[in-house]
Amino acid sequence: VAGEVKADVSLVISITIIGFMTLHQVGRTAFDTAQGNLHISDWARSRSPQQVHADRAKNGGGGFLGYLKGLKRDYTIRFDEGFKGATFKLIEGVQLTQASMVDQADHPYANNRCEPGDGPIPTECRSAACGTCWVGILGGNDHLSEINPLERRRIARFGYIETDEPRPLIRLACKAKATDNVTIVIPTWNAVAGKYLEGKRIAIGGHSSSENEESVVKPRRH
Structure with a gap:
């Protein structure tokens, strides 16, 4: 594959590993339905993993x-x-x-x-x-x-x-x-993740972290 696209072998291997790890983490369904649009600048594309x-x-x-x-x-x-x-x-x-x-x-x-x-x-x-x-x-x-x-x-x-x-x-x-x-x-x-865990704590009868000195400030943007 690296020879066909004229790319560094180590770069192709690295991308393949990342792809398999992503598939493992998100699952086949989410992976198949993702649009897959990714912009890579010419500068980044020209760099090898070693660089x-x-x-x-x-x-x-x-x-x-x-x-x-x-x-x-x-x-x-x-x-x-x-x-x-x-x-x-x-x-x-x-x-x-x-x-x-x-x-x-x-x-x-x-x-x-x-x-x-x-x-x-x-x-x-x-x-x-x-x-x-x-x-x-x-x-x-x-x-x-x-x-x-x-x-x-x-x-x-x-x-x-x-x-x-x-x-x-x-x-x-x-x-x-x-x-x-x-x-x-x-x-x-x-x-x-933090808000999800906070909700789980409250659901099982725990206290919200907002009730103690280490309160969680809700972000304005996501």
Whole structure:
């Protein structure tokens, strides 16, 4: 197949694996009825899996010039690997959402849940109360701060992930601070799992999380 379409063999294998995993997760019926429309930019199409992996592993220290910047060293956060310009800058030690909000670039491929002027990461509460800013970490996970107890409780409460790892691959961007380049993926939906679990708790006689100090803020957009 790779020879027929003149594509990199490893790329075809990677796409095939993703396809089978998607089929396994959603089931045959949903897979067959999906429209299957997917836009891939020429830039993304031209990159091999090795190039993608290498870019994810790049550090942004900048050598001697980076040293001269001192405390104001900035790094690159890539939020969509499908487009070359889908990045924003982050000053060392700043939360992902804070850096995103500083970015005023017009990203036509940003998530449709983003408000004008808020940057490419969807945000609501900025205090780990809503789960809107959850992201997946594709590269540079060791460049992020360790998860704190509040963030750990919240991502479990939202139904995103339950883990004891110090740096899990799912984070709340309003709590994760970066000290170098990071590549993330922004889900197209949010809080669906959390609201479902919340409803199940109430249905079996539990209390809504809105009755305690860790209340869930209902997102405005989905």
